[in-house]
Amino acid sequence: MAKIIVVTSGKGGVGKTTSSAAIGTGLALSGHKTVIVDFDIGLRNLDLIMGCERRVVYDFVNVINGEANLKQTLIKDKRVENLFILPASQTRDKDALTKEGVEKVLNELAKDFEFIICDSPAGIEAGAMMALYFADEAVVVTNPEVSSVRDSDRILGMLSSKSRRAERNEDAIKEHLLLTRYNPERVAKGEMLSVEDVQEILAIPLIGVIPESQAVLNASNSGQPVTLDQESDAGQAYLDTVSRLLGNNVDFRFLTVEKKGLLKRIFGG
Amino acid sequence: MPELLSEPFFELKGSLFPLSVIHSSDLSVAGLQAALQQKLDQAPGFFHQAAMVIQLTPEHQSPDFQALKQLFQQLKLVLVGVAGASTEQKQLAQAAGLAVLRLGQDSKPLAPAPGASGEARVEQVPMHTKVVEQNIRSGQQIYAKGADLIVRGAVGAGAEVIADGNIHIYGTLRGKAIAGASGDSNKRIFCQNLQAELVSIAGHYWLSDSLQGDFWNKAACIRMQDDSIAIGEL
Numbered sequence: 312m313a314k315i316i317v318v319t320s321g322k323g324g325v326g327k328t329t330s331s332a333a334i335g336t337g338l339a340l341s342g343h344k345t346v347i348v349d350f351d352i353g354l355r356n357l358d359l360i361m362g363c364e365r366r367v368v369y370d371f372v373n374v375i376n377g378e379a380n381l382k383q384t385l386i387k388d389k390r391v392e393n394l395f396i397l398p399a400s401q402t403r404d405k406d407a408l409t410k411e412g413v414e415k416v417l418n419e420l421a422k423d424f425e426f427i428i429c430d431s432p433a434g435i436e437a438g439a440m441m442a443l444y445f446a447d448e449a450v451v452v453t454n455p456e457v458s459s460v461r462d463s464d465r466i467l468g469m470l471s472s473k474s475r476r477a478e479r480n481e482d483a484i485k486e487h488l489l490l491t492r493y494n495p496e497r498v499a500k501g502e503m504l505s506v507e508d509v510q511e512i513l514a515i516p517l518i519g520v521i522p523e524s525q526a527v528l529n530a531s532n533s534g535q536p537v538t539l540d541q542e543s544d545a546g547q548a549y550l551d552t553v554s555r556l557l558g559n560n561v562d563f564r565f566l567t568v569e570k571k572g573l574l575k576r577i578f579g580g
Numbered sequence: 581m582p583e584l585l586s587e588p589f590f591e592l593k594g595s596l597f598p599l600s601v602i603h604s605s606d607l608s609v610a611g612l613q614a615a616l617q618q619k620l621d622q623a624p625g626f627f628h629q630a631a632m633v634i635q636l637t638p639e640h641q642s643p644d645f646q647a648l649k650q651l652f653q654q655l656k657l658v659l660v661g662v663a664g665a666s667t668e669q670k671q672l673a674q675a676a677g678l679a680v681l682r683l684g685q686d687s688k689p690l691a692p693a694p695g696a697s698g699e700a701r702v703e704q705v706p707m708h709t710k711v712v713e714q715n716i717r718s719g720q721q722i723y724a725k726g727a728d729l730i731v732r733g734a735v736g737a738g739a740e741v742i743a744d745g746n747i748h749i750y751g752t753l754r755g756k757a758i759a760g761a762s763g764d765s766n767k768r769i770f771c772q773n774l775q776a777e778l779v780s781i782a783g784h785y786w787l788s789d790s791l792q793g794d795f796w797n798k799a800a801c802i803r804m805q806d807d808s809i810a811i812g813e814l
Contacts, residue, residue: 468717
């Protein structure tokens with residue numbers, strides 16, 4: 312049975328697409344056949360982050376409209392085995408997605424894949440609702456600041472009331488909190504909400520904390536999912552997150568201020 | 581959600597109303613007339629058609645309720661019932677078409693009335709209770725129509741909980757809580773941790789700024805006191 316995981320947040324710019332790419336890549340690296348579906352119709356970004364923008368021929372909307380089949384549309388990642396991308400349409404808008412159409416495509420994907428990662432657009436309108444409607448699990452991406460936390464709270468409300476599982480009275484969507492752009496130094500200075508603060512407000516289990524890192528921007532610009540940069544703190548934090556998603560118990564890292572070594576203190580770090 | 585007002589509906593609800601209760605050792609028509617007239621002269625108009633209850637004690641034995649009713653009518657008052665009635669007094673009062681009421685604990689009868697308690701209870705129509713098991717998230721609105729509301733989780737910033745009755749929140753209240761939404765100022769709001777954007781009882785409201793006192797971030801009970809909202813310990 313394929314697991315449908317929506318990566319969502321409500322607020323824009325918190326790292327949904329980066330996280331979708333990193334988690335999808337991480338799952339594939341662990342040997343699970345994974346597809347990442349871009350639901351951000353009209354503002355296609357996932358292809359850039361995954362570095363496959365020149366290979367997009369058909370898109371999600373073409374498949375829904377029957378203008379292309381899945382096999383033609385899915386883009387196979389060249390670096391990681393078992394990893395595929397279903398790109399969004401750049402020329403259409405979110406109304407091009409219908410519940411029936413999305414369900415048909417997801418059902419077809421479910422036959423082939425173990426994990427279907429739905430990269431949600433920002434907002435709480437039709438596009439975001441479509442991305443979360445069929446989900447089994449949700450990764451709620453949140454930055455440690457108040458507006459992001461409130462928007463996440465809003466999306467959590469939607470997950471528990473507007474999803475297919477809620478409408479059918481099935482078990483609720485399993486919710487995970489992914490804190491991104493976490494900066495322990497600023498938390499220590501009181502400039503940023505701490506993990507505990509965010510968890511207290513949102514009251515859902517923590518799946519990962521991704522430190523604010525230059526590696527994330529570099530990865531995005533070069534079209535490399537950050538999980539492939541296994542030297543970086545962000546890459547390692549995402550791999551930990553993937554491991555937790557797969558049910559492993561992994562200690563949290565990068566939560567406290569790193570103590571500078573003697574050399575770093577002398578030469579600056 | 582509120583239904584259309586044009587829809588016909590029928591409901592029995594328990595409500596509390598202020599009633600004037602007469603405590604007097606002399607319940608003869610002449611005695612009571614003199615005493616009442618004196619009161620009415622002091623504040624003419626104030627008691628016009630006011631609903632009244634007579635507090636009974638065993639010493640009163642069996643007053644003539646029919647005659648008393650007529651007396652009240654003459655004085656432009658409405659005798660609605662008696663309180664603290666013994667079994668015999670209860671029968672007489674009921675025969676005269678009066679309600680037999682039981683006083684709350686805070687107002688004690690003049691003299692102890694053995695045997696008068698117990699049977700004389702008026703059944704309160706129970707208010708329903710709506711229980712919400714999970715957190716109420718930003719943007720969600722919960723309305724407990726004609727009922728108390730119990731929330732087992734937190735109420736998020738930007739969420740709203742509304743009840744015609746009382747509101748109990750066992751988590752943190754960060755959003756808005758509106759109790760006594762249909763106008764009953766006896767309703768209260770209870771929460772384990774007060775960080776609300778707004779609290780309101782029967783249309784009176786306080787914003788977050790006014791709440792940042794001793795009880796901010798603490799368990800609190802919010803109620804109406806002398807036409808103003810008051811916060812106290814839970």
